[in-house]
Amino acid sequence: EADIYQTPRYLVIGTGKKITLECSQTMGHDKMYWYQQDPGMELHLIHYSYGVNSTEKGDLSSESTVSRIRTEHFPLTLESARPSHTSQYLCASSPPTLYNEQFFGPGTRLTVL
Amino acid sequence: GESVGLHLPTLSVQEGDNSIINCAYSNSASDYFIWYKQESGKGPQFIIDIRSNMDKRQGQRVTVLLNKTVKHLSLQIAATQPGDSAVYFCAERRSGGSYIPTFGRGTSLIVHP
Numbered sequence: 004e005a006d007i008y009q010t011p012r013y014l015v016i017g018t019g020k021k022i023t024l025e026c027s028q029t030m031g032h033d034k035m036y037w038y039q040q041d042p043g044m045e046l047h048l049i050h051y052s053y054g055v056n057s058t059e060k061g062d063l064s065s066e067s068t069v070s071r072i073r074t075e076h077f078p079l080t081l082e083s084a085r086p087s088h089t090s091q092y093l094c095a096s097s098p099p100t101l102y103n104e105q106f107f108g109p110g111t112r113l114t115v116l
Numbered sequence: 117g118e119s120v121g122l123h124l125p126t127l128s129v130q131e132g133d134n135s136i137i138n139c140a141y142s143n144s145a146s147d148y149f150i151w152y153k154q155e156s157g158k159g160p161q162f163i164i165d166i167r168s169n170m171d172k173r174q175g176q177r178v179t180v181l182l183n184k185t186v187k188h189l190s191l192q193i194a195a196t197q198p199g200d201s202a203v204y205f206c207a208e209r210r211s212g213g214s215y216i217p218t219f220g221r222g223t224s225l226i227v228h229p
Contacts, residue, residue, distance in 0.1 A: 062218070103148055
């Protein structure tokens, strides 16, 4: 079992609220990622980081932002949640030089009413 | 456009049978192809990868076959067990760029006891 944690696991929130999804890993991995996934569908990369103070946008346009102040922590923030943000959000990390094997957290299932 | 996709959304097999999950890709510039397994309520888990200059790679009870002529890869699971029931994703890693894999749609494998 990978040592990567996401909180909360489930979140139901009203439109317009600001939310932060937490992701932490204890493996010392430099690379971290956020994906959005609808049930049974492919994973879409929304943000990634190669290390502290490094953040990049992924392939999927997203209204979220991320920060990487500490190696182990990679939170994702939605300033104003909308129903279109309803989805599962998966956080992952990978060690140096190992790009193919990502270690995923259990995910946060977000529902915006 | 560039895409990674799966032929069948659902595959049902009997316990003990061999399973074959297929995946088509369109980007000839990919240097690695990767398989992930996602169990219900969990994040994806790395299974195996194969470099584009290989035709076959074997792991524990799994074999990956790559046919570059028709841009097709498959994941074969020997002696399928109920614990193999999950959604399986193929992903491609393009040479150059961010080296982050792009995921295709999943195939749901259902193993009947």
